[in-house]
Amino acid sequence: MPVHPHALSLIGNTPLVRLHGPSEATGCEILAKCEFLNPGGSVKDRAALYIIEDAEARGQLIAGGTIVEGTAGNTGIGLALVGNAKGYRTIIVIPETQSQEKKDTLRALGAELIEVAPTAYSNPAHYVHTSRRIAEETPNALWSNQFDNTANRMAHIRGTAPEIWEQTGGRIDGFTCSCGTGGTLAGVGLGLKEFRDDIVIGLTDPHGASLYEFFAHGELKADGSSVAEGIGQSRITANLESAPIDTQFRISDEEGLAQTFALLRDEGLCVGLSSGINVAGAMALAREMGPGNTIVTILCDSGMRYLSTVFNPAWLAAKGLPAPAWLKR
Ligand code: PMP
Numbered sequence: 177m178p179v180h181p182h183a184l185s186l187i188g189n190t191p192l193v194r195l196h197g198p199s200e201a202t203g204c205e206i207l208a209k210c211e212f213l214n215p216g217g218s219v220k221d222r223a224a225l226y227i228i229e230d231a232e233a234r235g236q237l238i239a240g241g242t243i244v245e246g247t248a249g250n251t252g253i254g255l256a257l258v259g260n261a262k263g264y265r266t267i268i269v270i271p272e273t274q275s276q277e278k279k280d281t282l283r284a285l286g287a288e289l290i291e292v293a294p295t296a297y298s299n300p301a302h303y304v305h306t307s308r309r310i311a312e313e314t315p316n317a318l319w320s321n322q323f324d325n326t327a328n329r330m331a332h333i334r335g336t337a338p339e340i341w342e343q344t345g346g347r348i349d350g351f352t353c354s355c356g357t358g359g360t361l362a363g364v365g366l367g368l369k370e371f372r373d374d375i376v377i378g379l380t381d382p383h384g385a386s387l388y389e390f391f392a393h394g395e396l397k398a399d400g401s402s403v404a405e406g407i408g409q410s411r412i413t414a415n416l417e418s419a420p421i422d423t424q425f426r427i428s429d430e431e432g433l434a435q436t437f438a439l440l441r442d443e444g445l446c447v448g449l450s451s452g453i454n455v456a457g458a459m460a461l462a463r464e465m466g467p468g469n470t471i472v473t474i475l476c477d478s479g480m481r482y483l484s485t486v487f488n489p490a491w492l493a494a495k496g497l498p499a500p501a502w503l504k505r
Contacts, residue, residue, distance in 0.1 A: 180313060182261070183215060183257075183261050184225060184258060184261050186214070186215045186338070187214055187215060187216075187222060187225050187254075187258075188209045188214070188221075188222055188225075188335045188339070189192055189220045189339060190209055190211055190213050190214060190339070190341075191209075191210050191339065191343075192207050192208070192209055192210070192215065192344070192472070193207065193208055193210055193443075193445070193475075194206070194207055195207070195208055195439070195443060195455060195458075196442070196457055197212065197438055197439075197442045197443065197465070198435075198450075198459050198462075199423070199459060200461050201459065202462035202463055203462070203466075203467030203468065204462035204467060204468065204469045204470065204471050205469070205470040205471070206455070206458050206459065206462060206464070206471050206473070207334065207344065207470065207472045207473075208445075208451075208454075208455065208458075208472070208473050208474065208475045209339075209340065209470070209472065209473070209475065210475050210501075211474055211475055211476055211477065212447055212448075212451075212475055212476070212477050212478040214254075215257060216250070216253040216254040216256075216257045216422075217250075217253065217477055217478045217480075217481065218250035218253065218254065218476055218477035218481075219250070219336075219360055219476045219477065220247075220250040220251040220253070220254045220322075220477075221253075221254040221257070221258070221379030222254075222331040222332065222335055223251060223254065223322055223327075223328040223332075223337065223357070223359050224251055224254030224255045224257070224258050224320075225254070225258050225331070226327050226328065226330055226331035226334075226335075227255075227320045227322065227325055227327045227328060227331075228243065228255070228258050228259070228262065228264075228318075228320070230325075230327035230330070231318045231320070231327075231412055235329070236318055236420075236463070237264065237318040238316065239263065239318065239492060240263070240264075240316060241264050241316045241318060241330065242264060242265040242267060242311075242314050242315075242317040242318070243255050243264050243265070243266045243267070243317070243318050243320055243385025243412075244260050244266075244267045244268075244269075244304060244307050244308075244310050244311035244314060244317050244318065244319050244320070245266075245267075245268055245269070245307055245319070245320040245321075245322060246268075246269040246270075246302075246303040246304040246305075246307030246308075247268060247269075247270060247303075247307075247322065248270070248271070248274055248278075248356065248405055248406045249270060249274045249275070249279070249281075249282065249406070249481075250278070250404065250406055250477055251266060251320075251322050252266070252270065252278075252282050252287055252373050253278070253281055253282060253285060255268070255287075255314075255320060256268070256282060256285040256287040257439075259287075260285065260286060262342050264289040264389040264391045265288070265338070266286070266288065267287070267288045267290065267307075267310060267314070267317075268282055268287045268288070268289050268290070268307075269290045269292060269303045269304075269306045269307040269310065270282070270289060270291055270292070270303060271291075271292060271293070271294040272291040272292065272293060272294070274405060275405060275481060275482055275484060275485050276484050277293070277480070277481045277482065277483060277484060278405075278481060281481075290306070290310070291332050291432060292306055297410060297411065301459060304323060306459075307319065308321070316389050322359065322415075323413040323415065324358050324413055324414035324415070325414070325415075326414055326415055327404060328357055328359035328363070328415050329358070329359040329360075329362045329363030329366070329412045329415045330363065331359065331363065332359060332360055332362075332363025332364045332367060333363045333364075333366050333367040333370075334367070336360065336363065336364050336367065337363065337364045337366070337367020337368045337370070337371075338367060338371075340364065340368065340472050341367075341368065341371045342414065344470060344472065346372070347470050348375055348471075348472055349375065349376065349465060349469040349470050349471065350375065350376040350377070350458075350461045350462075350465055350469060350470075350471040350472070351365065351368055351375060351376070351378070351471070351472045351473070352376055352377070352378035352379065352380045352425070352454065352457045352461045352471065352473055353362055353380055353454045353457070353474040353476075354379075354380045354381060354382060354404075354407040354408075354427075354450055354454055354457065355379065355381070355385070355387055355408075355409045355416065356406045356407050356408075356409065356412055356450075357408060357409075357415050357416075358387075358409060358413050358415045358416035358419060360474060360476075361377070361379060361416075361419060361421075362415050362416050362417075362418075362419035362420075363415070364377075364474075365419055365420045365421065366418075366419070366420060367375035369420050370393035376422045376423060376461065376465060377419075377420050377421055377422050377423075378421070378422065378423045378424060378425060378457065378460075378461040378464075379391050379423075379424040379425070380419050380424075380425050380427055380453060380454055380457025380458075380460070380461075380473075381408075381424060381425070381426050381427070382402035382404050382408050382426075382427060382428075382432065382453055383399060383400040383401065383412065383427070383428050383429065384398055384399065384400045384401040384402040384405055384408055385398065385402070385407070385408040385409055385443075386398045386409065386410045386411070387409055387416075387424070388424050388425070388426045391421045391424045392424050396410065396411065396412070398410060399426070402429050402432075403429055403449070403485070403486075403495055403497070404429065404432060404448075404449040404450050404453055405408070405448070405449070405482075405485075406448075406450050406476065406477070407449070407450045407453065407479050407499050410503040411434050417478065423461065423464060424456050425456075425460040425461065427453045427456045427457055427460070429449070429453075429495075429497060430497065430498070431453075431456045432449050432450075432452040432453035432456055433449060433452060433486070433492075433497060433498070434452070434456075435453070435455040435456045435459075436448070436449050436455075436479070436486060437453035437473075437500045439451070439452060439455060439470060440479065441500070441502070445475065446478060446479035446480060447475045447476070447477065447478060447479050447482055448476060448477045448478065448479055448482050448486065449482065449486050450476045450477070451474070451476050451477070454473040454474050454475070454476065455473060455475075458471045458472075458473040459474065487503065489503045489504050
């Protein structure tokens with residue numbers, strides 16, 4: 177398409193790239209979907225656009241309306257951009273612990289930002305519940321509800337999965353990624369299984385999340401903590417219900433960081449920690465399935481969003497995590 181008719185049509189249709197280091201280390205073809213190339217810089221642009229257009233189609237969002245969401249940042253960035261393009265106001269509730277880059281970006285994009293202290297999901301002050309209350313109190317507002325609104329995973333059933341199928345020419349044996357809402361994993365999983373039921377779908381869970389234990393042993397149980405932003409789920413969201421998970425892996429921050437830094441140093445890809453965790457998960461799936469398989473994963477967002485955290489040696493040291501030599505120069 178030589179000219180896109182509208183900025184919104186820049187969302188999706190992201191390229192798939194071969195990761196040389198992980199492919200050579202495992203004897204598999206490890207391919208990654210470059211979601212950091214979406215206009216808002218993350219995979220969440222897809223969900224933002226789909227949720228808004230679904231609400232418009234249902235008459236839940238009309239001209240002059242307001243979009244309200246609780247988000248770790250990337251969904252808010254997507255919603256703010258789509259909201260601007262379509263003429264909606266955006267209110268974002270965010271845990272104050274999210275990276276300064278994401279908060280500054282949201283303000284710069286015109287979102288009204290409400291920072292709240294991080295709490296357990298069971299606490300009514302949790303950012304998700306706060307966003308629902310604000311939506312209820314705001315006239316003509318849509319609570320986009322990315323965790324339990326399945327328009328989120330539909331963006332991946334209808335978009336990401338068919339793109340992967342087409343880009344690989346149907347030569348795909350496995351797919352894995354981590355979960356925030358679970359929209360990407362469940363949506364790509366369900367979408368790929370529509371093409372071929374024997375494509376193996378793997379959950380990649382960071383330490384500290386509960387999904388690994390749930391899919392391995394049927395019990396939601398956390399096991400530590402992770403510094404990764406945007407992933408790590410403690411409940412079965414509506415988007416995760418009936419997700420076709422065949423196998424699961426648990427990845428530490430150290431393993432995820434090693435892959436994040438290797439992607440930058442060896443492949444020239446600057447991505448965030450959830451992407452590094454996904455690549456470590458793809459390598460685990462490759463080892464489980466054996467050489468000769470083609471495995472796809474997701475590069476969720478850009479590393480530029482984490483200059484004050486993952487790419488900052490002082491921050492890493494404060495978390496007891498190793499920094500690569502070039503960062504300390
Ligand atoms: N990585 C990052 C950086 C994210 O912000 C998110 C979304 N919160 C994800 C991964 C996970 O995506 P999903 O919500 O589709 O599970």
